[in-house]
Amino acid sequence: MSQIPPVFKREFFGYFRSPVAYVVLIGFQLATIGCAFFLGNFFKANLASLDSYFIFLPWLFILLVPAVGMRLWAEEKRTGTIELLFTLPVTTLEAVLGKFLAAWAFLALAIVLSFPMIITVGFLGSPDWGVLATGYLGSILAAGAYMGVCSLTSALTKNQVISFILSALVCFVIVLLGWSVFNGALGAVLPQPLVDLLANFSFTTHFEAFTKGIVDPKDVVYFLSVTAFALFLNVVALER
Amino acid sequence: MIEVKGLVKVYGTKRAVDGVSFTVKRGEILGFLGPNGAGKSTTMKLITGFVSPNAGTAIVDGHDVTREPVAVKRKVGYLPENAPAYPEMTVEEFLTFIAETRGFRGDARAAVVNRAAELTHLTPVRRQTFETLSKGYKQRVGLAQALLHDPPVLILDEPTDGLDPNQKNEVRALIKNMATEKAVVLSTHILEEVEAICTRVIIISAGKIVVDETPAQLQARMPGARLDEIFRTLTQSDV
Numbered sequence: 290m291s292q293i294p295p296v297f298k299r300e301f302f303g304y305f306r307s308p309v310a311y312v313v314l315i316g317f318q319l320a321t322i323g324c325a326f327f328l329g330n331f332f333k334a335n336l337a338s339l340d341s342y343f344i345f346l347p348w349l350f351i352l353l354v355p356a357v358g359m360r361l362w363a364e365e366k367r368t369g370t371i372e373l374l375f376t377l378p379v380t381t382l383e384a385v386l387g388k389f390l391a392a393w394a395f396l397a398l399a400i401v402l403s404f405p406m407i408i409t410v411g412f413l414g415s416p417d418w419g420v421l422a423t424g425y426l427g428s429i430l431a432a433g434a435y436m437g438v439c440s441l442t443s444a445l446t447k448n449q450v451i452s453f454i455l456s457a458l459v460c461f462v463i464v465l466l467g468w469s470v471f472n473g474a475l476g477a478v479l480p481q482p483l484v485d486l487l488a489n490f491s492f493t494t495h496f497e498a499f500t501k502g503i504v505d506p507k508d509v510v511y512f513l514s515v516t517a518f519a520l521f522l523n524v525v526a527l528e529r
Numbered sequence: 530m531i532e533v534k535g536l537v538k539v540y541g542t543k544r545a546v547d548g549v550s551f552t553v554k555r556g557e558i559l560g561f562l563g564p565n566g567a568g569k570s571t572t573m574k575l576i577t578g579f580v581s582p583n584a585g586t587a588i589v590d591g592h593d594v595t596r597e598p599v600a601v602k603r604k605v606g607y608l609p610e611n612a613p614a615y616p617e618m619t620v621e622e623f624l625t626f627i628a629e630t631r632g633f634r635g636d637a638r639a640a641v642v643n644r645a646a647e648l649t650h651l652t653p654v655r656r657q658t659f660e661t662l663s664k665g666y667k668q669r670v671g672l673a674q675a676l677l678h679d680p681p682v683l684i685l686d687e688p689t690d691g692l693d694p695n696q697k698n699e700v701r702a703l704i705k706n707m708a709t710e711k712a713v714v715l716s717t718h719i720l721e722e723v724e725a726i727c728t729r730v731i732i733i734s735a736g737k738i739v740v741d742e743t744p745a746q747l748q749a750r751m752p753g754a755r756l757d758e759i760f761r762t763l764t765q766s767d768v
Contacts, residue, residue: 306658378630
């Protein structure tokens with residue numbers, strides 16, 4: 290595992306060596322904070338909470354996370370650096386983890402950069418800091434799960450666009466499974482226990498508790514298992 | 530140092546490498562020749578552990594690449610075809626990344642990067658990003674990362690590709706100097722390179738070895754003929 294730090298550093302700082310990082314970070318803030326204000330009526334709601342910010346994240350992640358993750362492996366295949374990486378004394382697992390952790394750290398940075406919102410609610414009212422903290426924790430965990438999926442799709446193709454679309458679609462389906470409106474529609478066709486089972490696989494179902502201040506071990510395990518499973522498949526895909 | 534035993538690699542219905550076996554001892558410079566698509570690069574990818582063989586194996590300095598790939602990769606300096614590197618990194622950053630991945634830290638890391646950059650005359654472009662470099666410099670960055678950790682085995686895929694005649698000369702001299710303590714395999718299309726520095730020649734055609742001898746013996750097949758004529762008669766079936 291000693292080779293993870295060099296791979297991690299290369300990937301993480303690599304984001305900042307081109308305009309990519311700045312465009313994505315700013316785009317991320319505009320999308321998430323924009324939704325909170327315009328769709329979530331942040332000020333009108335008059336509540337000292339960030340619910341109107343968190344509520345859109347599972348949906349925004351569907352597009353924002355693939356935008357960051359689409360180049361993870363597809364770029365290496367395209368430029369040929371994958372041949373360099375896999376002839377260095379690095380195991381496939383170390384390479385996958387190093388790159389994934391760097392992408393996850395970058396997403397965590399993007400999420401935490403909304404801290405002016407925290408300052409705003411803190412200044413204008415007295416928010417429940419615990420709820421805010423768990424909300425951010427849940428967001429970062431969820432982002433990791435989405436990124437796991439994106440890293441996997443990126444390893445399946447040389448083309449970044451295909452990687453983006455594939456991962457966006459997969460994430461969309463997973464989010465959809467837990468959306469109350471979709472569940473209602475599904476309930477008319479499938480038996481309720483089956484609908485509930487499918488909902489249990491969704492990002493949305495497990496994200497809710499975090500926004501209410503609850504850190505349910507079930508939810509933490511869910512996000513971490515999805516991430517771990519995606520990374521496992523990622524290693525398999527690369528070793529083929 | 531390198532023992533290749535019956536390597537086979539199949540892509541779909543094509544047998545890219547079809548039972549290749551040879552050995553390379555310390556101090557030898559092996560020249561890999563062959564038409565395009567003959568299996569030279571694939572053989573190198575098999576030895577360096579980038580690709581897994583369908584059958585056979587390569588033993589590098591005592592380590593079997595199918596069983597101990599990381600140990601083999603530690604001992605090998607590999608220059609892939611087209612000398613890839615990360616485009617947005619500077620030469621300095623890139624070589625530092627390679628040095629760190631190869632286990633160098635602190636002062637040793639800086640020392641090793643400096644030495645590699647000096648040997649390959651990269652000092653004027655150290656702070657330039659890789660994507661802005663000319664082809665010749667990109668090639669030398671690839672060479673620098675291959676010899677950075679002073680490995681006992683060098684596998685170089687077309688090391689003088691894209692270099693001007695003077696640079697070609699320098700790189701050949703560099704390889705010749707380093708080779709006394711190492712086992713070197715280099716692939717090339719340039720027959721005079723084979724004459725200039727190789728101690729042995731292997732010609733691969735359609736995935737199989739057709740020739741494995743010294744340059745002198747190769748020349749002796751048709752005395753007075755040019756090497757490319759001899760090459761043509763041996764690989765005609767590939768055309």
